[in-house]
Amino acid sequence: xxxxxxxxxxxxxSGCLAVGLAETCYLWTDSTGQVDTLxxxxxxxDHISSCAFSVDGTKVAVGTLSGLCTIxxxxxxxxxxxxxxSCQQSYPVCAISWNRQGVVSLGDRSGKILNYNGKNxxxxxxxxxxGAHTDRVVGLRWCPQGRLLASGGNDNRVFLWEIGRxxxxxxxxxxxxxVRAIAWCPWQYNLLATGGGLDDRCIRFWNTxxxxxxxxxxxxxxxxxxLWSKSYRELISAQYRDENQLILWSYPSMEQVGxxxxxxxxxxxxxxxxxxxxVVTAASDENLKFWKCFPIKPGQKLLEPPGKLVTAxxxxxxxxx
Numbered sequence: 001x002x003x004x005x006x007x008x009x010x011x012x013x014s015g016c017l018a019v020g021l022a023e024t025c026y027l028w029t030d031s032t033g034q035v036d037t038l039x040x041x042x043x044x045x046d047h048i049s050s051c052a053f054s055v056d057g058t059k060v061a062v063g064t065l066s067g068l069c070t071i072x073x074x075x076x077x078x079x080x081x082x083x084x085x086s087c088q089q090s091y092p093v094c095a096i097s098w099n100r101q102g103v104v105s106l107g108d109r110s111g112k113i114l115n116y117n118g119k120n121x122x123x124x125x126x127x128x129x130x131g132a133h134t135d136r137v138v139g140l141r142w143c144p145q146g147r148l149l150a151s152g153g154n155d156n157r158v159f160l161w162e163i164g165r166x167x168x169x170x171x172x173x174x175x176x177x178x179v180r181a182i183a184w185c186p187w188q189y190n191l192l193a194t195g196g197g198l199d200d201r202c203i204r205f206w207n208t209x210x211x212x213x214x215x216x217x218x219x220x221x222x223x224x225x226x227l228w229s230k231s232y233r234e235l236i237s238a239q240y241r242d243e244n245q246l247i248l249w250s251y252p253s254m255e256q257v258g259x260x261x262x263x264x265x266x267x268x269x270x271x272x273x274x275x276x277x278x279v280v281t282a283a284s285d286e287n288l289k290f291w292k293c294f295p296i297k298p299g300q301k302l303l304e305p306p307g308k309l310v311t312a313x314x315x316x317x318x319x320x321x
Contacts, residue, residue, distance in 0.1 A: 002225070002265055002284035004180060005109075005138050005154070007050045007095045009269035009282050011151070013074040017280065018286070020048030025062045027074065030273070035188060037060065038081060040070060043267065055146075057274075059084065059118060061104050063093025069106055071118055075244070085123035087291040094100070094136050099146035103163065107137025113151055121208060121244060129161050132168050139182040143189060144305070148208060150192055152179030153314035158194055160208055170211040176200045183235065187303035195223025195237060201215070203237060203254075217254040219247070224268045229294045230276030230302045233306030236293055240266040246281065261289060276302060 001022070003278070008020030017028040023041040025048045028034070039062050040050070050063035057076065063069040068090035073082045087106075095107040102119035105125065111133030114127040132184075138151030148169070149161040156175050159168035172194065181195030181203075192206045192213075203223055205215040214314045222240035229235060233251050245262030249255070263283035270281050 001046065002268070004048075004178070004268060005049075005094050005136060006213035006268070007052070007138075007140075007180075008048055009271050009280070010052045010060075011271040011273055011275050011280060012053035012057035012074075014054065016053070016057065016060075016074065016076070016276055017059055017288075018051045018053065018062075018080070019282065022047055023310075024048065025051055036081065039067075039070060048098045050093050050106075050213075052098060052104075054098045054102070054118060055100040059098075061118070063096055063098045063104075065092040067091055067093060067108070069096070070203060071104065071123065071265075076167040083123045084118075085284070086189075087114075087123055089114060092136075093266050094138055095140035095151075096220050097140040097142050097149065099149070100144070101146045101228075103142075103146070105140060105142070105149055107140045107151060111135055111153060111155070113137060113140070113149070121214050127163060129159075129168070132171075132174070133157060133161050138178055138180040139194075141182040141184055143169065143184045143192075143208070144186060148300055149183050150184070150194075150208075152182050153192060154178045156196070156200070158182075170208070172204075172208075172211055172213070174204055174216075175202065177222075181223045181237070183226045185228050186230050187228075187233075187305050189305055193228065193235060195219075195226050195289050196220045198240070203249075205252075213316070215245050215252060215254065217249075222266070224266060225270040227272050227279060228268055230272075231294050231296050231300060233303070234294070236270070236275075236279055238267040238270045246279075246291065251320060260291060263289065281321055 091109040104118035113129040133153040135154035157174040175196040177197030177200035186190035209278035245261035246260040248257040265283040267281040
């Protein structure tokens with residue numbers, strides 16, 4: 001559906017693609033081409049509004065317009081797709097994000113973010129982030145280390161959150177339209193890219209330690225999604241324009257490396273393959289398109305971040321066991 005407030009495409013670390021189409025969520029395995037129906041709502045007006053895999057690819061969360069979010073076990077190779085738990089919200093689930101410690105965060109239409117323990121089949125509520133966004137949460141991304149959650153709202157605001165804090169750690173102010181496009185840099189943990197809607201049309205880059213905007217580029221059209229490359233100092237954006245809807249940018253110069261024609265409609269959804277080479281896009285023209293944007297050359301290694309990832313000894317991880 002051509003709805004800017006849905007987030008219905010994700011690609012897992014194990015090579016499985018989740019796609020929400022109307023009232024049904026499908027799983028496609030890239031190695032075999034097999035398609036499975038994961039969830040189908042009885043009420044045909046209760047559309048799938050969001051879906052996202054856990055960091056390890058063993059679980060997927062599916063949210064609907066009725067506010068129901070269901071977490072499934074989709075462990076690769078097990079042949080099992082079982083429901084772990086469901087949680088009912090009062091508002092549609094617009095965005096979902098997992099961190100590497102097992103927290104699953106749900107952003108809803110009221111502007112709240114609800115955090116659950118997704119590591120087991122109980123799904124205990126941990127904390128609610130509220131009182132900051134005054135409109136629906138349309139973008140949600142945990143950082144690679146799993147300590148900071150970035151949220152973008154239809155109120156044009158971006159906040160950074162930490163589990164255990166009742167208020168945002170930082171507000172990243174500057175956009176003048178809804179912020180749906182959010183992406184953490186995989187090789188610099190304190191660098192965040194955000195993209196604004198029709199009345200903004202800018203991609204901004206933030207130092208998340210200080211909340212400072214370190215760079216801004218005007219793209220000329222609504223920014224629907226952004227993704228960083230894992231192997232090049234580049235990123236790709238999905239734009240609302242008639243031609244060249246996908247733009248490859250070099251960072252930090254933000255010179256255009258290339259453009260691609262995209263879809264007959266605006267490409268709202270975008271996800272990156274586990275190996276970081278292929279980008280998949282989806283639009284209301286009823287197509288999924290796969291683009292070999294970041295081919296890895298023989299002997300080439302992925303870009304490495306300067307810091308360490310949070311380990312199993314981290315206090316947050318221990319608290320979720």
